[in-house]
Amino acid sequence: MLESISVPSPKPPTRQHRYLSPSIFWSIRQGFPQRLSWLLVALSLALPLTLWTIVSSLQLVPPTFLPTPLAVLSAGLTMFAENSLGEDVLASCGRVLAGFVLAAIIGVPVGLAIGTFYSMDSLFSPIVGTVRYMPITGFVPLIIIWVGLGEPSKILIITLGVVLYNIIMVADAVKFIPNEMINVAYTMGANRWDVLWKVIVPATFPSVLDTLRVNISGAWNFVVIAELLAAQNGLGFKIIQAQRFLQTDKVLFCIVLIGTIGLTIDYGLKWVSRRLTPWADQIRH
Amino acid sequence: MLESISVPSPKPPTRQHRYLSPSIFWSIRQGFPQRLSWLLVALSLALPLTLWTIVSSLQLVPPTFLPTPLAVLSAGLTMFAENSLGEDVLASCGRVLAGFVLAAIIGVPVGLAIGTFYSMDSLFSPIVGTVRYMPITGFVPLIIIWVGLGEPSKILIITLGVVLYNIIMVADAVKFIPNEMINVAYTMGANRWDVLWKVIVPATFPSVLDTLRVNISGAWNFVVIAELLAAQNGLGFKIIQAQRFLQTDKVLFCIVLIGTIGLTIDYGLKWVSRRLTPWADQIRH
């Protein structure tokens, strides 16, 4: 079957070899010193803060638009002390949580169905693909009419904003399951239902966690729109309120607070993800 | 090395076997009739339209909030004829395109760097993870001051809204490259730079296309916020304007128009993706 083989004349022994020069900073999937990592994290947070301090202290931008970090901090402390900002944090967290959980409960199963069954793909993809592009603000009047002005309407806005992204990203994740994994199950007597639950769900589990981690920040972006609707509290509420009276220090404090909450959620979810999928390739450290 | 092996007594020949019953509708990664697919797509678009027609025709909701599809269509035609809606479509498409291309040009390389190098991960992740949660509306005054009121500020808002999602999703995609693919390159004299360009970039290419497809809808969502800034035209501008005048028919027409543009982009990008990656597993059809 193979052609007759003739070996080339010996190569000149001059072949230059290239080596991978060791590098700590540019290492790819090799160990990385924990200390250096912490240093870089600190740098990454300190740098923008320093820049902010310089720009605002030198008044390169009028303080009305960019107060100093200290001013922002003190505004924040005042808000906590006098304007019960704690309650706002709780209220917004509650809405985000409720809206996001709902978006996960709907989005993950629908996404799995679309990714798994071509029929569900044909059925849902066009509508998901269309509605995803539509600005949520356009639906606010309908939401007010149908759902009213209470908490449910705020939660619904957050859910609507996130659920379509959940669906499309989970559906994409299903594509990456190798055919063999599904075929093995068939040869052991699994039906499609079993394959869905015993293969597709666990196989996509890490991607689903990733998707949720990516999209929870969307939920926080939509909380501002949600709290335009007759809210009496919330971080988004406070931001809009402060904007109305040009209290940039308060606006910035609330934004930084949301960012901090986000960072906590991000690292928390990464940790949870590592915990829940001990079988997945641990690429780092 | 192996333990001594003793074979169990013959099993009763009563073992019940389970088969995979054939199914067209619920088939997983098997052929799906193109006709049925088109039928389902049509159904998926016709159903909401019918529901809308019924609800609006029976006036279950006041027409101020939900005009009939016909009224919306006629409002749209009027807008095209009298309010030069065509220009708005072009203006918004231009902004979305510019903002999105910028978000891709920045987001993809940074995402690849974060996914590839742990140092870049330490350096960028905290700030990306934090800023991602911050509502873009909070930055509008700063954008006006620094970037002004022209097109650049609108494009910047779109870019800011999307770029962080691009970064985080591309970085996640890099994680799925098997170690062996990288190792093979090293043993052939590739350095890290080569690995980045010859392995990581092509390996993540399909995921990057997926990411861009997912996130371009985000760009369309942000165009409304962007066109709050001193825009004289654009679909977002038209929506805000019509909302102020309580012209729900115009609002709905613009929204449906955006959805249609979105659907076209979605299917177009899927097609491009299939074309550009003939080597990837074609899971369907």
Place this chain on the structure above:
Amino acid sequence: MNSRTLQEQTSVRLLDRQAPKLSIEHLSKSYPVRGDRHLNVLQDINLEIFPREFICLVGASGCGKSTLLNIIAGLTPPSSGAVLIDGRSVTGKPGSDRGMVFQGYTLYPWLTVAQNIAFGLQFQQMSKSAQREKVGYFLNVVGLEKFANSYPKQLSGGMKQRVAIARALANEPAVLLMDEPFGALDAQTKEQMQEFLLELWSKTHVTVLMITHDVEEAIYLSQRVYVLSCRPGRVQSEILVDLPEHRELDIKLAPEFVAIKRQVLQLMRQE
């Protein structure tokens, strides 16, 4: 002469008056390739496997062995032809009657070794304790008791394949399809697995169709060896292995054995 045409073979079997367990009738498979052309991978394959037979399939790389096995398992639809189990068509219908060990590693990364082996058992009405017992037995069989709670990523290549074999066996299929199952095993484990498989086969009702590239292995294990020719894949010839049913490892040195081996190698080189 042990080699016969299919014609002869069929008539011999007809005399046996036994219905085939698995039969493949006029099976063809082609893949579309760039342009409008088609790559004929398999062409008019006909073969019958009788209950309790152990059959090996040999052939050059890329001649369609894996494709054939996938079609038999019901996982790939043939372009034409049929697959029958006990006379019933199961073309394109996978099921637990045809267990399969794939060429690549196909363990579920999220399940431990023990859970992987138990995977098929959950689809039977089997008590947890019965499952545990069965898993324990097969862990012992493949020599991986110590790795019961390890995840696949912690195993070597050979160890993974042993788990895959244990998983298929534990599920007690009527026909066991194996695609080069011992390809990744070391010589010693391989021989032990061969011995074990023979013992298991002789004590149970399982019918085996196995792909291998090791001619010695094929002869040692099977009653008949099919040789596939290449491009397109056809059944080139069939060799009857006239050795006693109960075989020891040292049979590989016996002159009858070496004669059959020479014959098979010759047939494979013919094309």
Place this chain on the structure above:
Amino acid sequence: MNSRTLQEQTSVRLLDRQAPKLSIEHLSKSYPVRGDRHLNVLQDINLEIFPREFICLVGASGCGKSTLLNIIAGLTPPSSGAVLIDGRSVTGKPGSDRGMVFQGYTLYPWLTVAQNIAFGLQFQQMSKSAQREKVGYFLNVVGLEKFANSYPKQLSGGMKQRVAIARALANEPAVLLMDEPFGALDAQTKEQMQEFLLELWSKTHVTVLMITHDVEEAIYLSQRVYVLSCRPGRVQSEILVDLPEHRELDIKLAPEFVAIKRQVLQLMRQE
């Protein structure tokens, strides 16, 4: 007796006055496992491979062969010990001097067969036409000219592995590391690849370290065979293959050959 202790072996080599091409010194590797425990995979491995030697490494599944090869290639850092090429430490430093064929399939799915084979060439200053010529030659060597423009997903398991071998060979490494490269090949292709490899080796300066589970293959190809013991992996023994440097396939039937084979199998069973 062909088996010697490492001590003896080293002194013999010292007499040769030749510097080893590759030497491994006091190499150990352990993996952390659940809890605070460690799994000792390799313990104090010492071995030397001299220029133009062809060495095979055999051992039971899971005893650390792949791990050892990965460490030699510089891809996995050892827990302790060093890897030297021409006396220079390359521990943890992969490079084109140590080409590697992996146990699994590691083709780049986005490149065609020809592009996969050319992958390493782009890192050398080689003209496009020289690359094309080289790729054409190696496509011929592994018998896949017709698949030059196919993507990996269109190949069978064995064909993929042939491409991987061609890719490593085309890159002309000083030491070629191979992890069961012929495990997935059919008997015939395998023998052809073995012959080709021997011919290539005898005409070039390449030094080869190859893992195999086929003892016959190990003896046929190599001058020395290392047997690894298990848990933890250690060099259990070393067998000198006292056969003429130029070997034909039928040497496998020669009594010297069979004697060495028996000896290796015995050593492997000892533990």
Place this chain on the structure above:
Amino acid sequence: KTNAPDNSSAPTAASAPLVSAAYNWVGYSGHYVSVKKGLFTQEGLNVQDLFFQSASEEITAVLAGKADIAWLTSGDAIQTIAKDPSLKIAYLVDYSNGADGIIGRNIATPKDAKGKNAARENVLFEKVLLQAYLKQGGLTEADLKIKDMEAGAAAAAFGSKQVDLAVTYEPYLTKNAKLGGGNIIFSSKDTNLIADVVVVRDKLIKTRSKDLQSYFKAVDKAVKLVMASDPEALKISGDKMGVTAAEVKEQLAGVKLFDVAANKTIAFDKSNPKSLIGNLELTTKAAEEFKFVTQPLKVESLYDDSIVKSM
């Protein structure tokens, strides 16, 4: 409950709450104080407070029937009534009295504005203000390069010298006039150009006039407290808007509040040159001119002064 039984207000306070909506504007302090101090409850009313961040959500809620009473600018009120004619203006809350204005750079007289870059939001009360200013120089919006943006953004644009003229309100007005190197060139001081009103459902006026009287009685009390700079009232208002009591007092300097008595004597008295009717005529005309409403509106159909007149 203090009121005598009346046929026209059959439902008791407890059984049918009044849903009352407002957003954050210092002129609406009367609303905040009534709610927070329990003045509505004291009047035997069950008032449900809806608080919005902007007028557009509030208008949507009113049109959706989710609110019975709404505090709005007269411009928004006109547009809302155009959509739902069963709504009536029943009370004048305030006139902007310097709180809204126009800031300009190098613009001494209205004529100087010609050809300048101007930022303003495309809402009626801002357009009316700008129109009034430009009219003095014989100009219209068409003579300017208009950039349409929300008041805060307009102020920022002026502050960073990207426009020469901006229509905005306090606190943006003063701060950005300085920042942008300009000054306030026109303001609502001593005008009735910008008015805030309370809009009520027609049906409510017919069936629950007593409750509405009680409602405005409570508002009257609150307005008086605010006008008297009652510290508690200022604090309540500040809390609602996220500013200090002192800032509320400062902001109040820019508005002229109306209690019930002033409503009777000024607001609905056509002969008074500073009456609300005058504002409505001006604003309605502008609404038609700017195509904010599709059909012509009769000013008389916009308001119903029966409640305040009956008090």
